[in-house]
Amino acid sequence: MGVIVALVILFFVFAGLYADILWYQQLGFLNVLTTQWLAAGVMFFIGFLGMAVPLWLAIQLAYRLRPVYAKLNTQLDRYQQVIEPLRRLAMYGIPIVFGIFAGVSAGSRWQTVLLWLNGTPYGKTDAQFHLDIGFYLFALPFYRSLVGFASAVVIISLIATLATCYLYGSIRVSGREVRISKSARIQIAVTAALYLLLQAVSIWLDRFATVTDANVNDMINGAAYTDVNATIPGRAVLAGIAVFVAVLFIVTAFVGRWRFPIVGTALLIVAALVVGAIYPWIVQRFQVEPSQKTLETPYVQRGIDATRDAYGLSSIDVIPYNAKTTAEQGALRKDAQTTAQIRIIDPAVVSPSFRQLEQFRQYYAFPNNLAVDRYNIDGNDQDAVVAVRELQQSGLTSARNWYNDTVVYTHGYGLVAAYGNQRSTDGQPVFLESGIPSKGSLGTYEPRIYFGQQSPTYSIVGGPKDGKAVELDYPGGEGDAQQTYTTFDGNGGPKLDNIFKRLVYALKFQDEQIVLSDAVNSDSQILYDRDPIKRVQKVAPYLTLDSQAYPTVVDGRVKWVIDGYTTSDQFPYSHVGSLSDAIADTETPKPAYAFDDINYIRNSVKATVDAYDGSVTLYAWDDKDPVLKTWEKIFPTTVKPISDMSAQLMSHVRYPADLFKVQRSVLGQYHVTDAGSFYSREDAWTTPNDPVSAQSSPTLQPPYYLTMQMPGQTAPEFSLYTTFIPQASSEASRSVLKGYLSVDSNAGSTKGVRADSYGKLRLLTLPSSDTVPGPGQVQNSFNSDPSVSQQLNLLRQGKTDVINGNLLTLPVGGGLLYVQPVYVKSTGETSYPLLQKVLVAFGDKIAFEDTLDQALDVLFGGDSGATAGDTNVPTTGGTTPPSTGSGGGSGSTETNNAALQQALLDARAALTDRAAALKAGDWTAYGLADARLTKALQQALQAEGSTSTK
Known part of the structure; x- marks a missing residue:
């Protein structure tokens, strides 16, 4: 029976391992799995033998060299009688048990060993020991782990030796007298x-670790004055004393006198206290603290320089910006290209609009936070809010069963994209790509989404039943068809082409239907692990991945783009920070990382996952990163060079938000490059809380993607930005803006060649005497303005909510312009936010109008000089605003007549809608219909006047 149970357990284990092999093999990354298994296996056996063999040898020597005729006391004699029947088992069992634990521990450190074996020089040295930084990144962690493991082996062997010697009489205690046999003395002394x-x-190795330890009251990491002048020399002295005491133990092994090593051990303990603790304390207390700033300044400077290098901040452009606070006429004329691209569609607000307008069926879904990308439309780059229409099986309700969940409802359909700077007349997003089947400005592409962030746990595809397609493609079809079906024809998962594979996956997913169902045949494939981030993590286990994957249409396919980071916490003198704390904000929950504290980060890899077949491609984005180079040696051929990246994919690569958040977190302190000023912390900054979501947790305002022209640029660029306010306890002092950080996020469109400007960080610093309001102060001004409050109260009448969109900050007009879209949403179940108003602020002046263009003109005295991009387009969703040009002759008269007729039709429709809204008590709909009626009547009067003059 026990054999059968063991065989069943082994088969379950084998099924899991074999499923992993099939998954990695199908994806083309089998060497990643086998390398991990081989490395972990080799390390397990090394750890096992490294512990078991010395421990076994120590026990065997102690037993075999025992005194044969030793006279034991009665108690020990009883112990021997009890243990003797189990002696052979214990002599082998104890080393085996300890060996297994040691092997598991060693196997878990396969990454440390492989990094040491394949370490790549960094090319720079640390400021204290002048060793290549690669030594700290790759070699030192291995050396310390190796010494720690060896120390554990020796101390356990020493304990086993003492126990065995005592048990078998090699060590005898008689009153105050301890007698040790010669053989035991030699073994114990040599082991000690x-x-x-x-x-x-x-x-000795701990000396080098001082350059990565926290210091100077946790202000910087690395060896400071006390470490350099007391701790490091002291550890060298202690290492020498330890060697001397070891020699005394060797002498004792031959001469038999324990007095010398005992005195030496006491000396070592005293030296450890005096040299290792008391002396450094004296230096710190009586020499450093009275003159701390003077003595620590060189080491603080080391920390500043190393931190900025480790976080990619060493080449940041700092630009003094004397921001104006007075709105003058025509002030935005030079920034017309930037204002034309201001994104008024908030990706964190409009998801319900996407669902209501583009979901079509309850089994489709969009994420709560949409992504921002850009597309070239008619020769112009256009910011867009994008999302894929993913499958959501929970929406099937009563139609759920194994067959439908696994075989029929297998994928989502299409990418939906809306202009970032446009809205329809009633406040809806204006889509540049929408519908089922997909249509719009993105051309022809494969719209089926088999791999996404909401995909089912697993689906079985590619095997038509009785020659007929069974996978639901989309609702509707040619003629009067209610549904259209398809068959997956890619290579997206392991094939279930024999009963053994079906049994393996039936065990993996605990589902017997995989074996029993007639819907599974030799052409079937099983798709699982379908989340893009999870797929990349499995094929590149050494990467820390960005918290967000975003979809884009590239080369006729929908592809997920994921940013991968190489990180470390061993960069000399660099500030150690929490990665999860830096990333968390009101749009990103605090992630959970296995290794959270870092002091080095690079965006070394750009990864893509094909939404149709799940294929994963890794590109070496930072091919100079020594950490990535090292991993490429470990997993050769898995990462492609950047030259393999297509021009179209290159045009959709963007600077990752998580990296930018980490950099802004560090820059709050390390924008100060003078050690004296840094030590005083007289100009520390922090990221402001999100004024729109002040009650949420976490509360930091997220960075935003915008197309804008920064000072020092000749044209607008797709950028990512954030703001800084003072880091102070007083709320009044925290309300002003101190810095504005942006990074060029457009990688260009040249195959294999990034734009030179990509990743360029620019920091605008405002003079300390300026009182430019920060986001929180601006939001407070919006909320407290009497005119704005009155209009918002009107919008809130009835069953409606007012939603403030993202508060954007733009360096235009010689100052800083704030823009915030305002949405109105009914409280009904099928309602969705409609963009109705735009708030703007410049200095202490604000405006609140229907469109951004109108608001800017009001703000800047009737003529902003801007060209706002929020032109209202017809509700029917055309992608091009209606022409406002006029002609002459009969054609013009016919046009005006047509305009008059259309205006009258619009007015009639608005009257009907207003009456219906009044009857239903929907005051939001009533207000919208009334506004449409007023606008239609104005257009009718204009058209009638134009016709009369002809």
Whole structure:
């Protein structure tokens, strides 16, 4: 029976391993799995043998060299009688048990070993020991782990030796007298000497670790004055003393006198206290603290320089910006290209609009936060809010069963994109790509979404039943068809072409239907692990991945783009920070990372996942990163060079938001490059809380993607920006703006060649005497303005909510312009936000109008000089605003007559809608219909006047 149980367990284990092999093999990354298994396996056996063999040898020597005729006391004699029947089992069992634990521990450190074996020089040295930084990134962690493991082996062997010697009489205690046999003395002394030698090596290596330890009251990381002048020399002295004491133990092994090593051990303990703790404390207390700023300044400067290098901040452009606070006529004329691209569609607000307008069926879904991308439309780059229409099986309700969930409802359909700077006449997004089947400005592409962030756990596809397609493609079709079906024809998952594979996956997913169902045949494929981030993480386990994957249409396919980071916490003198704390804001929950504290980060890899077949491609985005180079040696051929990236994909690559958040977190302190000023912390900044979501947790305002022209640029660029306010306890002091950070996020469109400007960080610093309001102060001004409050109260009448969109900040007009879209949403179940108003602010002046163009003109004295992009387009969703040009002759008269007729029709429709809204008590709909009626009547009067003059 036990054999059968063991075989069943082994088969379950084998099924899981074999499923992994099939998955990696199908994806083309089998070497990633086998390398991990081989490395972990080799390390397990090394750890097992490294612990078990010395421990077994120590026990065997102690037993075999025992005194044969030793006279034991009665208690020990009883112990021997009890243990003797189990002696052979214990002598082998104890080393095996300890060996297994050691092997598991060693196997988990396969990455540390492979990084050491394949380490790549960094090309720069640390400021204290002048060693290549690669030594700290790759070699030092391995050396310290190796010494720690060896120390554990020796100390356990020493304990086992003492226990065995005592049990079998090699060590006898009689009153105050301890007698040790010669053989036991030699074994114990040599083992103790070996342990002390290992401690000497450990203490010596600890000298190098001082350059990565927190210091200077946690202000910087790395060796400061006390470390350099007391701790490091002290550890060198301690290492020498440990070697000396080890020699005394060796001497004892031959001469038999324990007095010398005992005195030496006491000396080592006293030295550890005096040299390792008391002396550094004296230096810190009586030499450093009275003159701390003077003595620590060189080491603080080391920390500043190393931190800015480790976080990619060393080449940031700092631009003094004397921001104006007075809105003057025509002030935005030079920034007309920027104002034309201001994104008024908030990707964190309009998801319900996408669902209501583009969901079509309850089994489709969009994410809560949409992505921002850009597309070239008619020769112009256009910011767009994008999302894919993913499958959501929970919407099937009563139609759910194994067959439907697994075989029929297998994928989503299409990418939906809306102009970032346009809205329809009633406040809806204006789509440049929409519908089922997909149509719009993005051309022909494969619209089926088999791999996404909301995909089912697994689906079985590619095997038509009785020659007929069974996978629901989309609702509707040619003629009067209610539904259209398809068959997956890609290579997206392992094939279920034999009963053994079906049994393996039936065990993996605990589902017998995979074996029993007639819907599974030799052409079937099983798709699983379909989340793009999870797929990339499995094929590149060494990367820390961005929290957001975004979809884009590239080369006729929908592809997910994921940013991958190489990180470390071993960069000398660099500030250590929490990665999860830096990333968390009101749009990104605090992620959970296995290794959260870092002091080095690079966006080394751009990864794509094909939404149709799930294929993963890794591109070496930062091919100079030594950490990535090292991993490429470990997993060769898995990462492609950047030259393999298509021009179209290059045009959709953007600077990652998570990296930018980490950099802004560090820059709050490290924008100060003078050590004296840094030490005083007289100009520390922080990211402001999100004024729109002040009650949420976490509360930091997220960075935003915008197309804009920064000072120092000749044309607008797709950018990512954030703002800074003072880091102070007083709320009044925190309300002003101190810095504005942006990074060029447009990688260009040249195959294999990034734009030179990509990743360029620009920091606008405002003079300390300026009182430019920060986001919180501006939002407070919006909320407290009497005129704005009155209009918002009107919008809130009835069953409606007012939603403030993202508060954007733009450096235009010589100052800083704030723009915030305002949405109105009915409280009904099928309602969705409609963009109705736009708030703007410049200095202490604000405006609140129907369109951004109108608001800017009001703000800047009737003529802003701007060309706002929020032109209202017809509700029917055309992508081009109606022409406002006029002609002459009969054609013009016919046009005006047609305009008059259309205006009258619009007025009639608005009257009907207003009456219906009044009857239903929907005051939001009533207000919208009334506004349409007023506008239609104005257009009718204009058209009638134009016709009369002809």
